[in-house]
Amino acid sequence: MEFIDKALDDYCVAHTQKEPDTLKQLSKETWQKILIPRMLSGHFQGRLLSLISKILAPKSILEIGTYTGYSTLCLAEGLAKDGKIHTIDINEELVDIQQKYFQKSEYREQIISHIGVARDIIPAIKSNFDLIFIDADKSNYSLYLDLVLPKLNPKAVVLSDNVLWSGKVIDKKADDDDTIALRAYNKKLKEHPDFETILLPIRDGLSISRFKD
Numbered sequence: 001m002e003f004i005d006k007a008l009d010d011y012c013v014a015h016t017q018k019e020p021d022t023l024k025q026l027s028k029e030t031w032q033k034i035l036i037p038r039m040l041s042g043h044f045q046g047r048l049l050s051l052i053s054k055i056l057a058p059k060s061i062l063e064i065g066t067y068t069g070y071s072t073l074c075l076a077e078g079l080a081k082d083g084k085i086h087t088i089d090i091n092e093e094l095v096d097i098q099q100k101y102f103q104k105s106e107y108r109e110q111i112i113s114h115i116g117v118a119r120d121i122i123p124a125i126k127s128n129f130d131l132i133f134i135d136a137d138k139s140n141y142s143l144y145l146d147l148v149l150p151k152l153n154p155k156a157v158v159l160s161d162n163v164l165w166s167g168k169v170i171d172k173k174a175d176d177d178d179t180i181a182l183r184a185y186n187k188k189l190k191e192h193p194d195f196e197t198i199l200l201p202i203r204d205g206l207s208i209s210r211f212k213d
């Protein structure tokens, strides 16, 4: 679902930093070879992730939902010199394409890939985080927030993708599990005393939440 007029959307993209060539190739290969390619963040949201990461210059990032690695590479662009990004995905069939592009990139030594179920992997990672990107199974967003909470550094930022879920969050007739879970998640973030949150109508909805000092 487009939340803004297509012409205006095109104008926003045209006035946004160019998509790096390697990411363009990764996007093309994902669309040619991988199932459900619309899951990939893409040019506009990718540049936003990159910019947020560059503003924060995090030492440690956690990404839940690697897919083909597009958003991993965008987030890695802002890492501090000795920083690391941990990224988790349950689907081992994606490893070849992820590694192809991770190994080509200048961030290859800074990316730590975990294959498996996020709810099991998150508690086992021995690190705290400055930036989190939640972009995996929607029904577990709330659980992921609970699991990352003890690992957040002061002023950490949590980015949550797809929080408008094609507009279903306000559709009174929508009562599928993911929609119900996302409504509850958005409410939880808004009411959480330790976060300041803004929900932006970018792409499928992206919220930015800042953890307390």
Ligand SMILES: C[S@@+](CC[C@H](N)C(=O)[O-])C[C@H]1O[C@@H](n2cnc3c(N)ncnc32)[C@H](O)[C@@H]1O
Binding pocket: 039, 040, 041, 042, 064, 065, 066, 067, 068, 069, 070, 071, 072, 088, 089, 090, 091, 116, 117, 118, 119, 135, 136, 137
């Ligand atoms: C929307 S895609 C991620 C897109 C990617 N962040 C990007 O922007 O290019 C969601 C990913 O979450 C993964 N996933 C789904 N359930 C998961 C789980 N329980 N644990 C870990 N990964 C999971 C899927 O395999 C899929 O690759």
